[in-house]
Amino acid sequence: xxxxxxxxxxxxxxxxxxxxxxxxxxxxxxxxxxxxxxxxxxxxxxxxxxxxxxxxxxxxxxxxxxxxxxxxxxxxxxxxxxxxxxxxxxxxxxxxxxxxxxxxxxxxxxxxxxxxxxxxxxxxxxxxxxxxxxxx
Amino acid sequence: xxxxxxxxxxxxxxxxxxxxxxxxxxxxxxxxxxxxxxxxxxxxxxxxxxxxxxxxxxxxxxxxxxxxxxxxxxxxxxxxxxxxxxxxxxxxxxxxxxxxxxxxxxxxxxxxxxxxxxxxxxxxxxxxxxxxxxxxxxxxxxxxxxxxxxxxxxxxxxxxxxxxxxxxxxxxxxxxxxxxxxxxxxxxxxxxxxxxxxxxxxxxxxxxxxxxxxxxxxxxxxxxxxxxxxxxxxxxxxxxxxxxxxxxxxxxxxxxxxxxxxxxxxxxxxxxxxxxxxxxxxxxxxxxxxxxxxxxxxxxxxxxxxxxxxxxxxxxxxxxxxxxxxxxxxxxxxxxxxxxxxxxxxxxxxxxxxxxxxxxxxxxxxxxxxxxxxxxxxxxxxxxxxxxxxxxxxxxxxxxxxxxxxx
Numbered sequence: 001x002x003x004x005x006x007x008x009x010x011x012x013x014x015x016x017x018x019x020x021x022x023x024x025x026x027x028x029x030x031x032x033x034x035x036x037x038x039x040x041x042x043x044x045x046x047x048x049x050x051x052x053x054x055x056x057x058x059x060x061x062x063x064x065x066x067x068x069x070x071x072x073x074x075x076x077x078x079x080x081x082x083x084x085x086x087x088x089x090x091x092x093x094x095x096x097x098x099x100x101x102x103x104x105x106x107x108x109x110x111x112x113x114x115x116x117x118x119x120x121x122x123x124x125x126x127x128x129x130x131x132x133x134x135x136x
Numbered sequence: 137x138x139x140x141x142x143x144x145x146x147x148x149x150x151x152x153x154x155x156x157x158x159x160x161x162x163x164x165x166x167x168x169x170x171x172x173x174x175x176x177x178x179x180x181x182x183x184x185x186x187x188x189x190x191x192x193x194x195x196x197x198x199x200x201x202x203x204x205x206x207x208x209x210x211x212x213x214x215x216x217x218x219x220x221x222x223x224x225x226x227x228x229x230x231x232x233x234x235x236x237x238x239x240x241x242x243x244x245x246x247x248x249x250x251x252x253x254x255x256x257x258x259x260x261x262x263x264x265x266x267x268x269x270x271x272x273x274x275x276x277x278x279x280x281x282x283x284x285x286x287x288x289x290x291x292x293x294x295x296x297x298x299x300x301x302x303x304x305x306x307x308x309x310x311x312x313x314x315x316x317x318x319x320x321x322x323x324x325x326x327x328x329x330x331x332x333x334x335x336x337x338x339x340x341x342x343x344x345x346x347x348x349x350x351x352x353x354x355x356x357x358x359x360x361x362x363x364x365x366x367x368x369x370x371x372x373x374x375x376x377x378x379x380x381x382x383x384x385x386x387x388x389x390x391x392x393x394x395x396x397x398x399x400x401x402x403x404x405x406x407x408x409x410x411x412x413x414x415x416x417x418x419x420x421x422x423x424x425x426x427x428x429x430x431x432x433x434x435x436x437x438x439x440x441x442x443x444x445x446x447x448x449x450x451x452x453x454x455x456x457x458x459x460x461x462x463x464x465x466x467x468x469x470x471x472x473x474x475x476x477x478x479x480x481x482x483x484x485x486x487x488x489x490x491x492x493x494x495x496x497x498x499x500x501x502x503x504x505x506x507x508x509x510x511x512x513x514x515x516x517x518x519x520x521x522x523x524x525x526x527x528x529x530x531x532x533x534x535x536x537x538x539x540x541x542x543x
Contacts (some may be wrong), residue, residue, distance in 0.1 A: 110225035
């Protein structure tokens, strides 16, 4: 696929779900059941967007994007659109973004810390999508 | 799940009742929530060893929520009775610092936008008391507009002063373990064994014996097992061990500490490495007499000042009052509760023991007496957790009260 898909758009989401379901081994996700939503602040046209991911027994069962309001999730990560875009491009790790205060996490950190490598695996898969990151 | 006990255990403590009692007290004082930070509060309510800076949020109803340092959150979650979801970790990450978490817990999770928040403030001789710091106080105040922070540690202190059956059983076991440590030291010293020992090694011998019996910590923050010999026995009431070798003709002080389900064993026993001089023997006999005299007077209705008077009167009659440090006890409770006697702030010096505090049945203190002649290089210490009763007290360490001459 050479065509670049618009970041967080419908086609990008569909491609993301397909890749997540095919590329991620539930065992490597420790058969985890959890959900997470990223809230993208200060997005294009000043809007807020979300990226929602739900895993059941390590398998990605839901992957949604769109404008807020977002579905409820066990973990909520909030931060600027540009920071999330850097993470999806693989330029910045989500852990470093949290440690430097660029992102803010809500949810039980004791559990979240064990999920950090899993989040990195998800981001690695999403970075495979040829993406048009809209300027903000 | 390592530390939780079922109701049939003699060491069982009804932790949910403790929380419910605190919540009733909060309601009486018009508090909407309470944030506990002191180790004594964490031990008392959560029944787990929580050494790192932690914040337990107690709502008016429902289960407390603990925020503890990320490095230790999983272990604490394994050991406390709280549900795993209510043991949260804080970390230096966006939205995960303690102030953000406490604020979100109160305003979003519990849904209380304004109210009165009980916090723990004050002063203690005990460094690790864990009161809310000025920084934390000002940060919380700024993050919680509409809330009033109220110093409310007295609620926990009041609830924890009379020891329940499970707590007393734990203290008895911690004291039994200390007695095993004392016997191990005695055996190591006997038959000339002392000639090969240093203070630090004596502390280690005791520690190994107590660990074998189930002690999880020589909990004392002033040097774990406090061992001193020679002139060091006369240096006061804090004697972390050194590499000094035990020597003939010198006194030896063996102050051991064990911990069993957060209950604190603490017993100090004394020796004379023989041959002892008549003067040393006289000091030793005086001290044993004084300790027994004081123990005989602990009971419901006694006060710290009445006991100090008994002690000083007897010392005068024995002509040894110059060698006695004033005071004969310090407070004790589960881990972190180690200093103040009583709970009320009604003494002449806030946060210090009220000399007129009236002991009640079911209170515990460490009977702690220190005798020292710095000029002669000799001193003794007695420490023993005692349970106050209606007509007397029960010393929990059963190790014989005497000062043996070791050859």
